[in-house]
Amino acid sequence: MLISKTPELTHANVTPKAVYLGRRKFLRNAGLAAATAFAGRGFWELATPSCRVFAGTKLDVAAKSPFSTTEKQNTYDDVTHYNNYYEFGVDKTEPSKNAQTLKAHPWTVSIEGEVKNPRKVTIDEILKLAPLEERIYRHRCVEAWSIVVPWIGYSFSALARMVEPTPQANYVAFESFFDRQQMPLAKYAGIDFPYVEGLRLDEAMNPLTLLCVGMYGETLPNQDGAPVRMVIPWKYGFKSAKSLVKIRFQKDQPPTTWNRIASNEYGFYANVNPKVDHPRWSQGRERRLGEFLKRDTMMFNGYSDQVASLYNGMDLKKYF
Amino acid sequence: MRKLLISNWAKVAVFLICLLPLAALVWRAIHNGLTANPIEFITHATGDWTLRFLCMTLAITPLRKIFRQPNLIRFRRMLGLFAFFYGCLHFTTYIWFDKFFDLAEMGKDVAKRPYITLGFTAFVLLIPLATTSTAGWIRRLGGRRWQLLHRLIYVSAVAGVIHYYWLVKSAVLRPLIYAVIVAVLLLWRFGDKLWPRSDTVLELPPKRQSQKLNPEP
Numbered sequence: 001m002l003i004s005k006t007p008e009l010t011h012a013n014v015t016p017k018a019v020y021l022g023r024r025k026f027l028r029n030a031g032l033a034a035a036t037a038f039a040g041r042g043f044w045e046l047a048t049p050s051c052r053v054f055a056g057t058k059l060d061v062a063a064k065s066p067f068s069t070t071e072k073q074n075t076y077d078d079v080t081h082y083n084n085y086y087e088f089g090v091d092k093t094e095p096s097k098n099a100q101t102l103k104a105h106p107w108t109v110s111i112e113g114e115v116k117n118p119r120k121v122t123i124d125e126i127l128k129l130a131p132l133e134e135r136i137y138r139h140r141c142v143e144a145w146s147i148v149v150p151w152i153g154y155s156f157s158a159l160a161r162m163v164e165p166t167p168q169a170n171y172v173a174f175e176s177f178f179d180r181q182q183m184p185l186a187k188y189a190g191i192d193f194p195y196v197e198g199l200r201l202d203e204a205m206n207p208l209t210l211l212c213v214g215m216y217g218e219t220l221p222n223q224d225g226a227p228v229r230m231v232i233p234w235k236y237g238f239k240s241a242k243s244l245v246k247i248r249f250q251k252d253q254p255p256t257t258w259n260r261i262a263s264n265e266y267g268f269y270a271n272v273n274p275k276v277d278h279p280r281w282s283q284g285r286e287r288r289l290g291e292f293l294k295r296d297t298m299m300f301n302g303y304s305d306q307v308a309s310l311y312n313g314m315d316l317k318k319y320f
Numbered sequence: 321m322r323k324l325l326i327s328n329w330a331k332v333a334v335f336l337i338c339l340l341p342l343a344a345l346v347w348r349a350i351h352n353g354l355t356a357n358p359i360e361f362i363t364h365a366t367g368d369w370t371l372r373f374l375c376m377t378l379a380i381t382p383l384r385k386i387f388r389q390p391n392l393i394r395f396r397r398m399l400g401l402f403a404f405f406y407g408c409l410h411f412t413t414y415i416w417f418d419k420f421f422d423l424a425e426m427g428k429d430v431a432k433r434p435y436i437t438l439g440f441t442a443f444v445l446l447i448p449l450a451t452t453s454t455a456g457w458i459r460r461l462g463g464r465r466w467q468l469l470h471r472l473i474y475v476s477a478v479a480g481v482i483h484y485y486w487l488v489k490s491a492v493l494r495p496l497i498y499a500v501i502v503a504v505l506l507l508w509r510f511g512d513k514l515w516p517r518s519d520t521v522l523e524l525p526p527k528r529q530s531q532k533l534n535p536e537p
Contacts, residue, residue, distance in 0.1 A: 049465050057470050074356075077355035079356075081355065081356060082355055082356035082357060086490070086491070090490075090491035092355055092356075092357065094358075116496075143489075145357055145360070156467070187397055188388050188491060189490060189491055190491045190492055190493070192489035258490075261489075262490075263491075280433055280434070280435055280486065280487070282429075282432060286355065287359065289356045289357055290356070292417075293420070294418075294420075311398075
C-alpha cells in the first residue's frame with residue numbers, strides 16, 4: 001500500500017489571517033487587482049503577502065502560567081486597536097492602520113555585549129528556544145490606562161541563560177526596529193528613533209519578565225510589537241520595548257527613550273507606583289479599558305510579591 | 321458673495337455645520353467608533369473642536385477686513401458661542417468621567433497641574449464672554465467696554481493652546497500648528513493697529529438711542 005507522506009506545514013503555508021478574515025473582500029480585490037494588473041499596490045500585496053503571513057499564526061502553548069491573573073481579559077479588538085507605537089503614528093488608532101508595512105518575518109535579533117556566546121537568533125529559533133507559556137498580565141500605561149492581556153512567551157531569563165552574561169553585565173539594553181521607509185510617520189513623533197529601553201540585570205532575570213512572541217493564542221500583530229517584544233508587567237508600558245532587533249548586555253545603565261525626552265517625567269525604573277505622580281497627572285488611579293469608573297492603581301501594578309524585593313532600601317520617589 | 325452672507329439661510333446653514341462635529345461623535349458612539357477608550361476620545365475631540373472654533377472666531381475680523389466682507393461679522397458670535405459650547409462639553413467630560421464630580425479632586429488638579437490650570441482658565445474666561453454675547457449686554461456695557469471685555473478671548477485662546485502643548489508627551493506638531501494659527505491671528509491684529517489701513521470699513525457704534533433707554537444705575 002502506498003502511503004503518501006503529508007508535507008510538513010510551516011508558517012509560510014498558513015493563509016494570512018487578514019486574507020482569511022476578508023475572504024469576500026479578497027475575491028473582490030483579486031478581481032480589482034487583476035484589472036489594475038501589475039501597477040496596483042493591491043496586486044503587489046496579494047503577490048507578496050509574506051509580511052502578513054506571520055502575524056496571527058496559531059502558537060502551541062505548552063502551559064498556563066501561575067503568574068496569570070484571573071481578572072477579566074480585554075478584548076482582542078481593544079488590544080489591537082488602541083496602541084502606543086509612535087513609529088506608526090501618535091494616535092492610539094493609527095498603529096492598527098499603519099503597522100501593516102512592518103515585515104515581521106524573516107526577523108533576526110542580535111544578542112551581544114557582555115555575554116559568553118554573542119549571537120544572532122532568528123524569530124523561528126526564538127519561538128523554539130523554550131516552551132511557550134500563556135501569561136495573563138495586567139498592563140499599565142504611564143498615561144493612566146490599563147489592559148489585561150493573555151501574552152505568550154517565556155521568561156527572558158531563558159534567553160539570557162543561552163548566551164550566558166559575563167560578570168560585567170549589570171544591565172540589559174533593548175533596541176526596537178526602525179526603518180524610515182516602513183515607518184514614514186515616525187518623523188512626526190518628536191522622538192529620536194530607534195526606540196531604546198533598558199533594565200537592570202536582576203530585573204531582566206526576574207521570572208515575571210517576559211520575552212513575548214504572541215497574544216491571544218497567536219503570534220503578535222504588528223501594532224502590538226511583532227514579532228518579539230518585552231513585557232515587564234510591574235513597570236509602565238513604555239518600558240516594554242516592541243519589535244526587538246537588539247538585546248545588549250552591558251556594564252553601564254543604558255539610555256532609555258522617554259527618559260531622554262523628559263527625565264523629570266519618565267525615570268529609568270518607571271515602576272508602577274500610585275504614590276509617585278507623573279509631574280503632569282496623577283498615577284493614583286487608572287482607567288481599565290472597557291470600564292466606566294476609574295480604579296485604584298496598585299503598587300508595582302499588583303506584582304509586589306514577586307518584585308518588591310528588587311528595590312529594597314531604594315527611595316522610589318528618587319528612583320522613579 | 322454679499323448676498324450669500326446676508327441671507328438668513330446662511331446663519332442656519334453655518335449653525336447646522338457647527339453641529340457636525342457633535343453629530344460625528346454621536347454617530348461614532350452609536351457605531352462603536354469611539355476606540356477602546358471612548359472617554360479619552362471624546363475628551364480629545366471636544367478639546368480639539370473648542371480650539372478650532374476659537375481660531376475660527378478669531379479669524380473673522382482679519383478675514384472681513386482683508387477681503388472687505390463686513391457682513392462676515394454676522395457669524396462671529398455664533399462661532400464664539402460654539403467654541404464655548406464645545407468647551408462646555410470638554411469640561412463636562414473631564415469633571416464627569418475623569419473626576420466623577422469630585423470638586424475637591426478637581427480643585428487639587430487645577431492647583432497642582434499646570435496644564436489643567438491653563439485649560440480651566442481658558443474655559444472660565446469664556447464664561448463672561450458667552451454671558452455678555454447678547455445685544456442687550458452690548459448695550460448695557462457700551463461698545464468700548466464690551467469690546468475690551470471680549471479681548472479676553474485672546475487670553476483664552478493662548479491658554480488653550482498652551483494647555484494642549486503641555487498635555488502631549490512628545491508629539492508637539494499638532495499643538496504647534498494651533499500655536500502658529502493663533503499667533504498669526506493675534507499678530508495680524510497688532511499689525512493692523514500699528515499700520516491702520518485707509519480703506520478699513522468703519523464699524524457702526526452701538527445705537528445711542530438704546531443707551532438712553534437703558535440708563536446705567
